[in-house]
Amino acid sequence: MNTVTKQESAATQVQDDLRVRCHLQRPDFTLDVDLTLPGRGVSVLFGHSGSGKTTLLRYIAGLERANGTLLFKDQCWQDEQHFVPTFQRALAYVFQESSLFDHLTAAGNLQFAIKRARGKVDKEDFEQAIDLLGIHHTLKRYPHQLSGGERQRVAIARALLSKPRLLLMDEPLASLDERRKQEILPWLERLKTHLDVPIVYVTHSPAEVARLADYLVALKDGRVIASGTLNDTLTQINSPLQQGEEASVVLQGHIRERDRHWQLVRIGFAHPEHSQDDDGSIWISDPEVGNLPPDGSTASASDNTGSHADDLDQPVRVRILASDVSLSLSRHDDTSIVNALPCIVEAISDDEHHSLALVRVKVGETLLLSRMTRRSVMHLALTPGKTLWAQVKSAALV
Amino acid sequence: MDISSEDLTAVWLTIKLAVLVTAILLLIATPIAWWLAHTRHPLRGPVSALVALPLVLPPSVLGFYLLLTMGPHGLIGQLTQSLGLGTLPFTFAGLVVASVFYSLPFVVQPIQNALEALGERPREAAATLGAGPWDTFFHVILPLARPGFYTAAVLGFAHTIGEFGVVLMIGGNIPGVTQVISVQIYNHVEALEYGRAHTLAGGMVVFSFVVLLLLYGFRRDQGAKPLL
Numbered sequence: 001m002n003t004v005t006k007q008e009s010a011a012t013q014v015q016d017d018l019r020v021r022c023h024l025q026r027p028d029f030t031l032d033v034d035l036t037l038p039g040r041g042v043s044v045l046f047g048h049s050g051s052g053k054t055t056l057l058r059y060i061a062g063l064e065r066a067n068g069t070l071l072f073k074d075q076c077w078q079d080e081q082h083f084v085p086t087f088q089r090a091l092a093y094v095f096q097e098s099s100l101f102d103h104l105t106a107a108g109n110l111q112f113a114i115k116r117a118r119g120k121v122d123k124e125d126f127e128q129a130i131d132l133l134g135i136h137h138t139l140k141r142y143p144h145q146l147s148g149g150e151r152q153r154v155a156i157a158r159a160l161l162s163k164p165r166l167l168l169m170d171e172p173l174a175s176l177d178e179r180r181k182q183e184i185l186p187w188l189e190r191l192k193t194h195l196d197v198p199i200v201y202v203t204h205s206p207a208e209v210a211r212l213a214d215y216l217v218a219l220k221d222g223r224v225i226a227s228g229t230l231n232d233t234l235t236q237i238n239s240p241l242q243q244g245e246e247a248s249v250v251l252q253g254h255i256r257e258r259d260r261h262w263q264l265v266r267i268g269f270a271h272p273e274h275s276q277d278d279d280g281s282i283w284i285s286d287p288e289v290g291n292l293p294p295d296g297s298t299a300s301a302s303d304n305t306g307s308h309a310d311d312l313d314q315p316v317r318v319r320i321l322a323s324d325v326s327l328s329l330s331r332h333d334d335t336s337i338v339n340a341l342p343c344i345v346e347a348i349s350d351d352e353h354h355s356l357a358l359v360r361v362k363v364g365e366t367l368l369l370s371r372m373t374r375r376s377v378m379h380l381a382l383t384p385g386k387t388l389w390a391q392v393k394s395a396a397l398v
Numbered sequence: 399m400d401i402s403s404e405d406l407t408a409v410w411l412t413i414k415l416a417v418l419v420t421a422i423l424l425l426i427a428t429p430i431a432w433w434l435a436h437t438r439h440p441l442r443g444p445v446s447a448l449v450a451l452p453l454v455l456p457p458s459v460l461g462f463y464l465l466l467t468m469g470p471h472g473l474i475g476q477l478t479q480s481l482g483l484g485t486l487p488f489t490f491a492g493l494v495v496a497s498v499f500y501s502l503p504f505v506v507q508p509i510q511n512a513l514e515a516l517g518e519r520p521r522e523a524a525a526t527l528g529a530g531p532w533d534t535f536f537h538v539i540l541p542l543a544r545p546g547f548y549t550a551a552v553l554g555f556a557h558t559i560g561e562f563g564v565v566l567m568i569g570g571n572i573p574g575v576t577q578v579i580s581v582q583i584y585n586h587v588e589a590l591e592y593g594r595a596h597t598l599a600g601g602m603v604v605f606s607f608v609v610l611l612l613l614y615g616f617r618r619d620q621g622a623k624p625l626l
Contacts, residue, residue, distance in 0.1 A: 063522050086525035087534075093526035099519050103541040112537070116528035162527045 016040075016073055018166065018198070022059050024066035024222075031055055031066065031222040039073060041214035042192055042199045046206075052222040053202045054096075057170050060200065061093050062086035072166060090118040092159035094169040098151035100143040106154045107139040110161055119163040129157045132194060133187050149180035153187060160195070167199045173208065188212060210250045210319040210398040231271075235367040237349040237358040242369065247322040247351075247358060249369050250398065254313050256281060267318050267397075271365035279364025282339040284318070287397045320395040322358060322369035328389050329380060339392040343368065345384050348377060361390055368392075401597050407574050408582040408598075415490070415578060416558040419497040423505040423554045424547070426498065431509035450503045457500065461567025464496045468568065486568075493569045493576050497558045505554040512546020513539070549613060556609050560602070 016039035024031040031052040037043040045053040058064035062077065063086055070077040077084045092113075100109050110129075114121045130136050133153040138146055146154065152172055159167060172188075173181045185208075192199070192212065201212060209216060209230075216233040218226040218241045226239045233241060234249050242248075253269030256278070263286045268278035288311075331340050343361040351358050357377045359370045368390055380388070434446055452460055468474045468486040474495075475485045486492030520542055524534040540547070562580040569576030571585065579598055586595035 061526060063525070086522070087528050087530050090528075091526060093523070095519065095523065099523035101520060101523070101538055101542065103544075112524075112529075113527045116533070118528060158527070168526075 015071065018043075018060070018073070018200070019069065019071040020056070020060060021070075022056060022066050022068035024055065024059070024064070024068075029055075029222060031059075033068075033219075033222075033224055035217060035224060035227060037200060037217070038198065038215050040196070040198050042201055042212050043215040043217065044209050044213035045200065045202045045217050045219060046204065046209050046213075047219035048204055050221075051219040053204075053219050054170055055222075056219070057093075057168050057200060057202050060166075061091060061168055062089055063093075090163075090165040092162045092164035092167050094152075094156055094159050094167070094172045096171045097175045098143070098148070098155040100151055100155055100158070102143050105140055105142055106135065106146065109143075109154060109158050110139075113158045113162040117161060117163040118165065121161055121163060125161065125163075128194075129160045132160075132190055133157045147180070148176050149183045152176065152180075152184060156184075156187070156191070160191075160197075164197060167195075167197050169199060169201045171202050171204070173203075173205075185211060206246055206248075207398060210248070211317060213250075231367065235360055235369065237347055237360050237369060242322070242358060245321075245323065247369055247371060248319050249322075249367060251318045251320065251366060253278070253281075253316055253318055255311055255316055256313070258286060258312065259283070267316060267395075269318065269366055279366040280341045282318070282341070282392050282395060284395050284397065317398045318395045319398045320368060320392060322371035324393045324395065325368055325370035326372065326391045326393065327359065327361065327370050327376075327380065327382070328391060331389050332391075335391070337391040337393050339395075341368075341390045341392065343388060343390045345382050345386045345388070347384060348382060350374075361388075363390065402594065404573055404577075405582060405594065405598060408577050408579050409601075411490075411574060411576075412559055412578040412580075415493060415497060416555045418494055419501060419558045420505075420551055420555045422494070422498055423501060424551060427502060427505040427509055427550065427554075428547075430502075431506045431513060434506070435510050435513035449506050452500050453503050457561065457563025458567055460500060461496065461564040464499065464564065465568045468492055468495065488568070488570050488572060488576060490575050493565060493578075496564050496568050497561060500561055500564050501554045501557045504557045505550040508546045508549040508553060509543070512543035512549075515546075516542055552609055552613050556606060560606070 018037040020035045022033045047053045059066050069079045135153050138150050213230045216230050226233045226241045251269040253267045255265050256268040257266040264283045265286045266281050266283050268281040270278045341363045343363045346360040346362050349358050357374045361368050466472050520538050524538045583595050583598045
């Protein structure tokens, strides 16, 4: 149970997390959740539509009434006796479709938040939010004069300027097309690194999970089916999350080297909490080159002169599908796969299709998943502790 | 032009009545409209019907029952008497009270429609930015629903100016007290003073046309649905 006794809280000083207990009964839907989310970083609530993730977020905001307990850091937002109304909770909420006030300009919308902010907003904060989201050109315009992506960025800036202690985001990209998504995602990543406010982020997109999540909660039919840090949840091979085609891991790493001739980059990855040195590295396609327009031959020529040196050693995330990792007993040089890493088998589990298995291997401290047939598991005589080579066919920067 | 000082008194009285009634109605109708727009209470249906009743009732029926309730033996009458105010029929105050009932649906419904069209989202967004309920009402809801309030005010005003049956039933025909334009036109026609009737009646036609023209023009700018 997540009730905090006085002795406990005295021993661990001030609670620094968000405790959510919620029971909601509707004719066609039950939400039953008992969670503790970290007080920093991005916690993603992940699930398909109807899983209850938005309802849970609205419950945290106080927009949805349900039985339960809500403790945010040192504050009690809801228990049996109390209910703190939304406007008295120091939170901000970014809705799925932008909810800017139509009667105010973008600047007016930001001012609305600043006037009611939970802390002092100085000119520097204002400038920072505008820069962070790149909305300087929108300020004098009304919401209906902005594109969907611009409206959503203004809405995010407005949320930041209300100086929340907790930022809630409900699929902020869902109402946008793919191009606009790509337009906003980098802003969200900057937000994550520049801001010291915990974010609870709802999405049904595995790509957004891979890109943004530090902590992951997977919901299904109103229940939590997996929760933990991104690495832990993704490498739990018996979790329902990792069944099927999408089974993957997300590695945190750095761009270590760039091969301009073959347009490849070498990503060094390490366990975020354990090692300073890289556990290993893999070569993948250089995303900078891949994103160039097809007719940008002149641009790519100038790119080859080394304008990207500045992103070396930048932190990046790489998503590797379990189906793109194969295992072999010896190192092969006569294969098209260039990335071969020495590894140790940790665990083996059945996939949802009975012919398949999911194998978790360790490269240094880093975990990878590999999907193969059960016959191959037998054939290679895989057992926990066995050392072999993991071949990574492809991976994507996210 | 053929306009006497009695006619001018009637015009002035009518305008005074309409302004006062519109102001009172905006104050009363807004909370009613708010409640109707947001509640799921079982009384929502009956209250809606009650508010809309003056739309379908003949004004003489409404006037008749208002006369009884405001009279010495009626509920309102006894209340006003116990407060030392006497009874309301055949007074200007009585006319104001009756007009408020009579024009209520014309003010409640545009406001209610505007609030319903806004939905929950602006209120929720304001709350998540730290705005309390009153703050939200005055700085978000009111400006966003402004066209609805304009429509309500204009309709309430115009409808009060045009009332006749209710006035006759509870106000009678007292110059300077209850003798409004519509009653004065009736008087002129009864006395076969068609020229004087024309002046007032024609004025009403022009006034009403201009009001509706402004209203529809304004609403088209807002891209809104037809009025009623």
